[in-house]
Amino acid sequence: MRNNLKSLYELQEIDLRIDGLDSERGQLISEAQALEAKLAEAREKIAARREEASALEADKAGLEASLAAETENIARSESNLKEIKTQKEYQAVSKEISGAKKLIAELEDQILQKIAAMEEISADIAKKQADLSELEGNVTLQQGEVQVRVESLQAGIAADVANREQTVKGLPASVMKRYARLRDQRRGVAVVEAKEGNCMGCNMHLPPQLYNTLFRADDVITCPHCQRILVMRQEAAGQ
Numbered sequence: 001m002r003n004n005l006k007s008l009y010e011l012q013e014i015d016l017r018i019d020g021l022d023s024e025r026g027q028l029i030s031e032a033q034a035l036e037a038k039l040a041e042a043r044e045k046i047a048a049r050r051e052e053a054s055a056l057e058a059d060k061a062g063l064e065a066s067l068a069a070e071t072e073n074i075a076r077s078e079s080n081l082k083e084i085k086t087q088k089e090y091q092a093v094s095k096e097i098s099g100a101k102k103l104i105a106e107l108e109d110q111i112l113q114k115i116a117a118m119e120e121i122s123a124d125i126a127k128k129q130a131d132l133s134e135l136e137g138n139v140t141l142q143q144g145e146v147q148v149r150v151e152s153l154q155a156g157i158a159a160d161v162a163n164r165e166q167t168v169k170g171l172p173a174s175v176m177k178r179y180a181r182l183r184d185q186r187r188g189v190a191v192v193e194a195k196e197g198n199c200m201g202c203n204m205h206l207p208p209q210l211y212n213t214l215f216r217a218d219d220v221i222t223c224p225h226c227q228r229i230l231v232m233r234q235e236a237a238g239q
């Protein structure tokens, strides 16, 4: 059993290291994803502004068409004026013309407003585009760094996984099953040291008799409080 306990302790150390590397890698990957999301958000904002600009452009085109139609109306009315015989007709056409002119002035005003709004949006788009380019540059740099770190973590994990396979080989299936179950239930820590009469997993005091049996270590002994597998330090050191 001594060898088993030593292997189990080693296995626990390897697994904790893999867990640590894994979570570091996970964190880096989610950081990279957050950067991607930031880029996507900036791009979406620009696209939304562009849509606003094209809506304004369409509005402006509509107003310009109305303006052209009104201008034509005036020209037609003005040429009609020449053929008018009565005062009453003259007044009616004159009224039409002045109404159309008023409308034209309003349309021109609205067109100017659209142009001003379009200019504002276009300046905003240019600014957002410049910010985005800067962000893209930064993100590319950061992603590159993340990539390097992830690869190195990956290499560390691969080395530990190979190591783990070797360590697991010597352990009975029943012990491995127990170990795996404990890891699931105890946030990854299945094997802990027993030190100065205490379990280092839950920091509870171990019954002296149980503690004494640990020195013999004939069997897998578990903590009565947290159920983790206990090892003595000399077991871990392989003495």
Ligand SMILES: [Zn+2]
Residues within 6 Å of the ligand: 199, 200, 201, 202, 203, 204, 223, 224, 225, 226, 227, 228
């Ligand atoms: Zn315990």
